[in-house]
Amino acid sequence: MKNLRLILSTLFLVFTFHAAHAGQYNSIINIGDSLPDFKNLPSIEGSNLSSSDLTESVLVLVSLANHCPWVQGMDPDLVELANQFKDQDVRFIGLSFNHREDDQLPAMKEHAKKNGYTFSYLYDESQQLGRKLGATRTPEYFVFDKDRKLVYTGLLYNSPAKKDSDGIKHINGEPSEFYVHDAIAATLAGKPVKVAETRAHGCTVKYVN
Amino acid sequence: MVVPLNMSIKRRLLVIWLCLGMSMAGSYVSAGDDAIQLKRISYSQWxxxxxxxxxxxxxxxxxATWCVSCIERFPKMIELHRQYHQQGVRFVSxxxxERDDQPAITRAEKFLQKNNAVFENYLMDENLMQAFEMLDLIGIPVVLIYDRNGQEHFRLTGDNPNKQFTDKDVEAAIQQLLQ
Structure with a gap:
């Protein structure tokens, strides 16, 4: 009986901590919230994409900005991650929200080609999707399950990388916890995501007032 | 500089050259001393x-030098410093x-020098991710404004897409605390 009480109280504490943690770093969207609808966002492929077009079991959205050294520093790992899941029912979509010329569609096409993006990269010029996601940093990840509920948001992994004239450097050495990878794998397996939210690190998305 | 009248022309020229040389050397040393340097500060020291x-x-x-928005809006900080520093408003950057990224630190110091940031300029001497956690920052730029009692009165951030701060907000906050 004592053991049962201990287990129940531990579970309660774990649940409470987890619940308090959700939404900690995002002022708009929380774990469990639905994917905001979006319509006809132009992609680098020349076509438009809407949320209703997406049928995959797992959807990974990532806010990007071509000019951002943190995006550039983690581009190779984003491409590698997308390739790891290319034969599974997972859809990766990059999003650009800034109005700077070097973050707009023509520059996005160049950036995607140069960095070997194998996924759609959409320009949300109205910034409506960005606002509904509460996307304020680049890169910042949002993983949705089959029911299009948010199961993970935050960092790619636990050691963000920045690119500058000296090359690419991680803050904490080689990454050892792969949050987005693990969230995708758990969701594909129908399991809960262990780490549902982390403090994304990167450049700030600039919204038009 | 006063050169005695009873000196020969050659000696006078020599004295003038020596004085000029010392003056130039002095100004060089002075420029080096005045160069803006980031002062490392740990979270607890802060x-x-x-x-x-x-x-x-x-x-x-x-x-940070990697934050383009920070770089773009920094001159406004200099302008506000000029405008308000004599009214008991202290500016700190x-x-x-990253604390071990020497090229970035050098770039930061050059940037501050170029912008004539003649106020206290610190470098957070902590692991970068931990610094964000300790300071409870989601992203930067962020402007924190402390009142006369040392309480954080305004935290101006870009954390909410619908309420990102502007330069006008910084000035309005300062004016509110000055009233």
């Missing part, structure tokens, strides 16, 4: 430092480049 500021109002600009 907390102590904040306690020393009252009764001044303190405006803290959290920035806190650089959030």
């Amino acid at each position: 907390q102590e430092k904040l306690k020393s500021y009252p009764p001044d109002i303190v405006v803290v600009d959290m920035w 806190m650089c959030l480049d």
